[in-house]
Amino acid sequence: MARPKPELPSGESVRALVDDEGRLALRVTPGARVEAICVDNGQLSVKVRAKPQDGAANDAVIALLAKALDIAPSRVELLRGITSRQKLLRING
Numbered sequence: 001m002a003r004p005k006p007e008l009p010s011g012e013s014v015r016a017l018v019d020d021e022g023r024l025a026l027r028v029t030p031g032a033r034v035e036a037i038c039v040d041n042g043q044l045s046v047k048v049r050a051k052p053q054d055g056a057a058n059d060a061v062i063a064l065l066a067k068a069l070d071i072a073p074s075r076v077e078l079l080r081g082i083t084s085r086q087k088l089l090r091i092n093g
Contacts, residue, residue, distance in 0.1 A: 003049075004034060006034070006035035006037070006064060006067070007034070007035075007037070007038075008036075008037050008064075008067065008068040009037055009038070009039050009068065011068060011069050011070055013039050014037065014044065014065070014068055014069055015069065017042065017044055018091050021090075022090050022091050022092060023079065023088055023089070023090055023091075024044065024065075024088070024089045024091055025043075025044070025086070025087070025088050026044040026046050026065075026086075026087055026089065027043065027044070027045050027046070027085055027086055027087075028045075028046050028047075028057065028061055028085050028086075028087055029045070029046070029047040029048070029085070030048055030051060030052040030057035030060075030085075031048075031050070031051050031052070031057075032047035032048060033049070034047065034049070035047060035048050035049055035060075035064055037064060037065065037068050046061050046064060046065065048060035048061055048064060052083075055082070058078055058087075061087065061089075062076045062078065062089070065089065069091065071091070075091065075093050076089055076090070076091060076092070077089060077090040077092065
């Protein structure tokens, strides 16, 4: 059985949460059943299937966010929150 496609909001709604310095705060749920990005009350929530082991969940968050923004994953940088659910990313470009 094929995995369902992730639920992604429009790139504009995600870009609206990026501050003037290109930073984006979000909350991550690793080990979720489905991958999704949700925007609720100005807070970005990302659910990924990857487990939080050896940075796999962080890599999955970056890949999913890059897909939602239609940019290369190399343009998304993790600034803070390597082991935390609360993360701060920088979107370059």
